[in-house]
Amino acid sequence: MKRHTSIYPMLMLASVLLISACSKSFLEVQPRGLQLESNYYQTPDQAFAALVAAYNPMGWEAGGSDNTYIDPLGPLNSASDECYAGGGGPTDMAFWQVWNTYTLTPALGPQAGFWDRNYTGIYRVNVFLSKIDGVQGLDPATKARYVAEAKFLRAYYYFWLVRLFKNIPLITHPLATEEIYKQTQAPVDSVYHQIETDLKEAIPDLPWTVNIPEEGGRATRGAAYALMGKVIMWEAGPNNNSRMLEAAAYLDSVNFSGYYHLVPNFPDIFSPDNKFNSESILEIVHTGAQNAGWGNWPNFLGNVYTQMVGPRSYSGPIYWSGGWSFNPIIPSFVDSLKGDPRYPYTVANIDSIVNAAPGRSYTAGYQNTGYFIQKYAPLAKYASTTGQPELNFPNDYIEIRLADTYLLEAEALVRGGGDLSKASMLLNAVRARVGLGNVAPTLKNIYHERMIELATEGHRWFDLVRLGWAPSVLAFKGFQAGKHELLPIPLVEMNNTQLKQNPGY
Structure with missing residues (x-):
């Protein structure tokens, strides 16, 4: 009998299993999910449910230690x-x-939500990876895919953290009680190395495509290639072009895979009637099928x-x-x-x-x-x-889509001294989709296109920081260079731990 693996009902199950721990910190003595370890991870179905629980924080709309919208x-x-x-x-x-x-303090800002969301995901991944070898009856191909998905998720969560905080603990195994308050921030190069290692190990065992009605929202090889390209470009910053052609190659693996295509009609990208469309590479699932009320707080699945x-x-x-x-x-x-x-x-x-x-x-x-x-x-x-x-x-959030990876590859090719004709094709394909004519593949034109094409989709702040433009562009809001490129470490995470606050806070 075929096991139905729809991400939607499984996300509902995950929210029920973990409802009692949604505001806990990863540094707490009783981290979320710990109560499940002694009697869980015994069957393939339980392993799959645990994997979906590791996906679950991607779609959090509320909760965290501040118990608010996140x-x-x-x-x-x-x-x-x-x-x-x-x-x-x-x-x-x-x-x-x-x-x-730009009046954030360690006690006030969005940092706790980001910290809790991503470290919760990392904790669940680490527990999953520590238990998966003991699951009986899981066939080798399925196990390999599950492990690849878990490593993709850990890379995803750490990429969010390293961009927002830079100075973070690097945790790759479930922490014993005596380890919790001894965690220190890892060298940033070590964090990037772990992200890249997880993605490289995940890529071969991830599928290019999934059956959308049953598996929509699960990681694919295209998502891992795209994330790797993004990671390299973020790590490089505005001036280091030494790995640009490497980034371009990862992005090229997505852009010319044949599995993705620009959606012909621009507004259709965002329609709830067009989920998992041909442009979607990584999509965060939301649904109204839960019929949530305020009593479901914070475990609701709508957007x-x-x-x-x-x-x-x-x-x-x-x-x-x-x-x-x-x-x-x-x-x-x-x-x-x-x-x-x-x-x-x-x-x-x-x-x-x-x-x-x-x-x-x-x-x-x-x-x-x-x-x-x-x-x-x-x-x-x-x-x-x-x-x-x-x-x-029911609106999903397409976190990575093809126009994004087209424009990133174009940027990487120009910065790395690569094929300008390909950079031109990628840039102008995005423009042609909305009826605009060709422009030269210059960085100025590529960056302008990213600003317009991806407006309000959560990319702009990251681009401003990545390219070193934030101090000038955001000066009218109070942005201070050397401080506001990072969020403060949440104050609650500083209590009785070895963590050090980010500069300026």
């Missing part, structure tokens, strides 16, 4: 030159507000960020009425998008819609500009009629 897009967009924090007032989602104004970026008390067509007005788009960034064919699919001009007919209205939120995020907007047709609508939007 979707990564909200804080990242707040920190960039694309959006303000917004919301209902200057203290609404204070963790986002202080990144928007609450969709709810958060909608207009507040809205009365009019197209959009859900009950948004929370977070991440209004900054007018100067809107100006950079105007005239581009992607503009109406990136920016929701709510003022224009409201002013177009009598009887329409919305309540202006904090830092309102009238411009809202369209890519993840809460469309009325997707608002759940069961459960709590705010918690059940």
Whole structure:
């Protein structure tokens, strides 16, 4: 009998199994999941459920030690030159507000959410890898795939951590109680080495494709190649071009694999009706099928960020009425998008819609500009009629998509002195998709294309830091060079541990 391996119901199971530990720190004496070790990992089904539990933090929308909303897009967009924090007032989602104004402290900011999400994933991976050899009845090919997925996940979680914090503990095995408070920060080169080692070991045993109805959301070989290319380019920074052609080769393995294609119609990329489309390389799964209510907090599977970026008390067509007005788009960034064919699919001009007919209205939120995020907007047709609508939007988050890897490969080829004709083809394929003509494959043009193509998708802040532009571009928000390239280590993680705070905090 074929075992059904849909990620959706298994994510629900994982959220139930781990419901009691969602606010725990990885440094706690009783880390989450520990209570399962003595009687778990005995059968193939239990091994698979444990693997899915390792995927689960990727889609966290709430929880962590602060027990609040921790979707990564909200804080990242707040920190960039694309959006303000917004919301209902200057203290609404204070963790986002202080990144928007660069007034973070070790006690206040989004850092605890990022830290908890990723170290929880790492902890679950490490337990899984320590137990998998003892599972009876698991065939060798399935076991190899599971191990590859776990190593991909560990690389993924560490890549998030090293970009945001740089100075982090490197933990590759379950910690004994006596080890927990002795952890120190590893040399950053060691972290990158572990990330690359995990990805290199994972790639051969990951499939190129998965059966979407049953396995959508699981790691693929393309996702691992793409992540490796991103890792090398981030590690290189703005000036070290020595590994650019190596990065280009990894990205090329995705871009010319034949398994991915640009979606012809740009807005279709983000539609909940078009999940796991041909452009999607790594997609974070959300679903409204759970019919979650507030009693499910924080273990709901819908995309609450969709709810958060909608207009507040809205009365009019197209959009859900009950948004929370977070991440209004900054007018100067809107100006950079105007005239581009992607503009109406990136920016929701709510003022224009409201002013177009009598009887329409919305309540202006904090830092309102009238411009809202369209890519993840809460469309009325997707608002759940069961459960709590705010918690059940089905919009997935495509964390890595083909246009991203096209433009990264183009950048790597130009920086590394590679094939400029291929760089031109990659850059202009992204432009041609929306009806724009060819431009020269210069770094200036490639970076501009990334800004427009990937707007509000969580890439901009990382690009500004990676390329060394953040101090100048984000000066209007208060960004300080040498400090704000990193988040502070969460204050709670400093208590009774060997960790040292990041510079400037």
